[in-house]
Amino acid sequence: MAGTLQESTGSETPDVAVTGGSGFVGGHLVTALSGAGRSVTIVDLADPSPELAALPGVRHVRADVRDYGETLLALRGADTVFHLAGNASGSRSVEFPRFDFQINGLGACNVGNACVELGVRRLVCLSSAIVYGVPQRVPMTEEHPTRPFLPYGASKLSGELALRSLYDAIGLPVVIGRSFVVYGPGEDPRSAGGEVSQFLRWQLNEMPIPLVGDVDRKTRDFVHVSDVCAALITLADAGAAGEVYNIGSGREVSMRDLADAVAKATGRPARLQPDASSLEDSFRLVADISKLRSLGFRPGVTLESGLASLADVLGPFPELPSTTAIFRRERVPQP
Template sequence: MLDSYANVLVTGGAGFIGRHLARALLSLGKGVTVLDNLSTGSQGELPEGATLVRGDIRNPKEMSKAALGAELVFHVAANANGTISVQDPRFDFETNALGTFNVLDAARKADVKRFVYVSSASVYGRPERFPMDEQHPTRPFIPYGASKLTGEFQCLSFQETYGLPGVIARPFCVYGSGENPRMALVEVSRYLRWHLNHRPIQVVGHIDRKTRDFVHVEDVIQGLLLLADRAGDGEVFNIGSGEEVSMRQLTEVIGSVTSREATVREISDITEDTYRLVADISKIAPLGYSPRVSLVDGVGRLSAELGERPELPRGATIFSRGQEGEN
């Protein structure tokens, strides 16, 4: 796997997904450099053996220095929080759109052989069909989705114009070990943290109609490594579990793995995102991708890791200015 690349740069490698990725690359025997400004990531949890370059993707000079010698780049760093993008769209744009441009430009100048851009399913916007394949229209409805999509266009243009071979991953709702509770908006970790603190689970939107594709971070890493290794240049791939889970089903799984029924508070007046967001994973499957961690297993593992009374989630799910979200 990844035999043609000895040195790998992971932007955002001190964050939730990036850390798992760095660890997997190290276990494949790769030299791993992590470029991170530690804004949401943490140096303490960086896997042993990875070299940390503290820098900012918004700074072209810092970016160019970090990319020197890299053969493969995984661009993971971003503002990954949609609510922050609604509150501060300029920050989101500068980090995700301009930042991605800087990473691509540095990769081009460093003659990188392969560029993997971690985009997001949020580029699709409101689902028009179910499940969502990669041909689904891209009409993001929050600044985060638009800035991630801008990054995709830049990635494709750098391939066409400068011959920088790129591949684009669109993960769905990622959960697992090591999410920052101050940033995470994916329901699995939020719901579990409330429940483990004996608080009601706050469900934004309709508890039955709102469904998601929750994909364990280990499966996301499996997908990203496969894409780097064997995906066609300029291709776009969903990474999900392919399973539809309603918010009610998630609360039931949480109740069953903790042997204590969950109490729920529904915030059903926020309806912007009430829809079925589920990945069609038939494009990535022939590359060898097969999700291995079931929701019950993944939630069970996370619950055991978080233990009694973990830090409560902070921040709310907000889709338009003036909305309140959870509290």
């Protein structure tokens, strides 16, 4: 799948730019594109890992997508742009909503406007299922109402709206992918809030697995990072401009089911330690991926195989997760 990214005519070596290419999903996407023989520019304030920087055809441009001038210069020469830069933490958005809106909302607008000015052939933006808010029906299609309950969801939706308005008004060739709960090797345990990595890290440290919420009512659609990258490349090749596509596995997994799968992957029972004092996120978050499937995409990594390979990568006693879910912060007392 990663080798099918189309090249435009009229350019001998069209470049691909990946904003946020030093990050978790971005790093995997850069690796896939480099492996397919593409020239890739990582546009990121953070330096890529030495392994990523050493890949053939990969270069790094330090730029802040909140700055339009920097963004415009960084994307020059790109035929296809994948926009992944931004804040990916809902908890951080609660603590720092202004930062969150600047990098997710303004950043997306800057990237889109730069792509118009530069005549980019295709822009693929990675958004999030968090824009839907609390699910009203399951599985969720792309027509599900959008009512985010976190600043993160609102900022991602504002970025989507900016890009789609540029499509309507100017013809920006943008396609948007809304990812569900992504997991895989390379997540930072200090910021990653997905249950797969967290459950596995607690389990590999031979400790109980803490869970906030209902073990059966709280369900998620977990999608491996390699499938997310394949989906993004599919959208670059075959997605319809101005359209939104869910990116998930299409499989519903409860927290109890996940604990059982973690136990199987590690060869020993998992001890769930549920805390039902907060049930705010005990809802069913599951993707209908029919629209993405119509483009030829098929998820390639099952949860069971993804867990087994991730357990091998992490090894015994990996760093424990240290991020916590924050849905609202304490109000500052008014004088």
